[in-house]
Amino acid sequence: MEFSQLQSTTAICPSLFNAATAQDGILSRIRLPAGLITSTQCEVLTAVVNKFGNGEIQITNRANLQIRTSQALTKEALLDLQDYGLASSNESTDGLRNMMASPSAGIDAHAKINTIPLVKAWNFYLLQHPELAILSNKFSICFDGSEAIRVSDRPNDICLVATEINGEIYFDLHLGLGDRGDSPAPVGVLVPQKQVLEVLAALTEVYRQYTEQKLEQKTHSRSRPPRLRELLHDWGVEKYLALVTKKLGYALRPSPLAPLPLGERGTRSLEVYEHLGIHSQKQSGLFYIGVVVPLGRLTSQQLTGLSNLAKQYGGGALRLTPWQNLLITDIAKADLEKVKQEILNLGLYILANHPYAAIAACSGYKGCKSAHTDTQADAKQVAAYLENCIQLDHPINIHFSGCEKSCAQHHPSDIAVVGMGGINTETYRVYVGDGDSNFGREIYTDYDAKNLPALIEQLLQNYQYQRRDSTQTFREFVNQQS
Ligand code: SF4
Structure with a gap:
């Protein structure tokens, strides 16, 4: 297969295979499901950034990474990124939005469930379904395991929020019904754990068919694929879910949960930044450190320094957050001071009350x-x-x-x-x-x-x-x- 990095002056959501040109270079976005990046991936990325870019890496508010390069990435560089899982092996679906999960998924004692396996399974599903490439690049999915660091209030088209009913874990289905930037809202459907992937697949397939119809009719301005919220405004939630039910071949389970009043759904700004600093994990004796990344921007030396810390003292990976900072996880108590000092030596901070x-x-x-x-x-x-x-x-x-x-x-x-x-x-x-x-x-x-x-x-x-x-x-x- 021939690989190339196309450049567009109009790409609204740049990806690796459809980069956007800007005054300060060619902008490419690297999709990291759940914001996870291993130390080895950091090494590969910093090599690319040092060779083609300005030595800076930016964390986005979807926990992706963005790089700016002065020239288009070569075929070899793209293959390297693919080999190490930094670019989708299926070029056509690389542009779809990143899957969001709480940065403390799997390490949070408050969580109802670890959502990382679901993120991975859904990412795998996308790779197997190139027909989904026609969807809007802004199509976004979020898994909230009810961790202390909530992500259910982040703007997403579909969000599955873990909840416990009679000792069983389900996912409450939320859809992005409102305007740009609004949190998704519950639609009265409860999804059992074992049905999550098939329900997501049915929700996505019905949306894909709608997109195909609209693109064929060319009724949409500039033939831009419609957002899911446009389908919801056009059809309403009831018709959408009726078609999803038909595709599934079984009824969706009604949710007994009363929706929270609008004003109570958001996260208070005091809580949003509570993941910064040092926190204990659900794994006994292990801690994570939330690192303040000024304006979400890291130099390649800082990224290398952080990934070395993760490799030497932590779990070998960094977790990026939608608040444009990151976590180093799985640190033993005895190493906390050393890691904290190394973070400060890199010119970064860990306190939530730092102005940055x-x-x-x-x-x-x-x-x-x-x-x-x-x-x-x-x-x-x-x-x-x-x-x-x-x-x-x-x-x-x-x-x-x-x-x-x-x-x-x-x-x-x-x-x-x-x-x-x-x-x-x-x-x-x-x-x-x-x-x-x-x-x-x-x-x-x-x-x-x-x-x-x-x-x-x-x-x-x-x-x-x-x-x-x-x-x-x-x-x-x-x-x-x-
Ligand atoms: S908010 Fe900033 S990045 Fe977005 S369109 Fe306006 S100037 Fe550009």
Whole structure:
């Protein structure tokens, strides 16, 4: 088979075989089911990045990896990546979105089930079904084993959430019914463990048939494959599930679980970052360390350093998270201090209250034509300033977006700044907490990027000095002031 790395100026979801061109190079995305990457895979990847790229690797908010290269990857490089499981052996399905699982799947004492075998089985299913390549590249599936690090609130088309009923483990089916960035919602179906793959296969096949019809009719703008949520808006959940039932040949089991009210489904920002730092695993005597990766970006030396630590002291793999940081797992208690010190020596952090722990930024104008501002540089400036002038006691999520599309983060932030451009100066709209916009309540417009560090420090100082008590979150504090 001939391999090539196509380059597109329009690829919305770049993959290894359909890379996107950007101002700062050719952007390729490496799909890592459940965000797992072994130390050997890290070695192969860093060799590719050092040869073709700028020596930087980025963790995405789907726990993929992204690399930027100055030239297209050669056939040999792609074969190497395939040999080591970093590219799909089936080129046509490599572009489908990564499968998400909790970064603590299999090591979390709170979990109902280890979802990693299901992720692997579903990945294998995709490889065997090249006809699924016509689906939207954004088709996304998530497995939530009810770990302490929840992923069921991440935007996905289909999410299976483990639940225990009368001592048996089932999966509650959630579908992405809402707008872009919304959490999937329960649809009243309970899937027994042994039926998970066949139910997923039926859900996907009915969606594939819908996609085929739409593409044949060419009614869709630019013949773009429809998203699953478009099918759901077109047909409704009832018709979709009726067709899935027909395909399965047996009835789907109704769920006795009452759906949580909307406001209670999300994860509070305090909880989201609790995986950072040192935590015990369900395996007796073993620990994991959650590592803060500034803006999700690692140099190849840092990735090599982390993967060496995983090989020498841990389970031989890194676990990437949808919060653009990572875990090193399976560390013995006696080695914790040593590993912690080595992480700090790599210029990384482990504390959830470090300013970088909860700052997210999209690629900004160096990597995206739609960007009005250099979000990466502006976010680094804010983090560096905060590091020297404030001691946070909670992680505060600050989101830098180069335009209204909000690619870096879909969930609400504590503080959001959205690029507006400007003739000689970069400016931002500044939002806090909840409000009329998806970004929150607007408090400033046309705010000069140079003054953002001082403004954000002031907002955080006000919160720390004026909040009701230390349990009040930043969001609750700013919302009460609106
Ligand atoms: S949020 Fe806007 S500027 Fe940032 S990466 Fe997405 S499209 Fe580009």
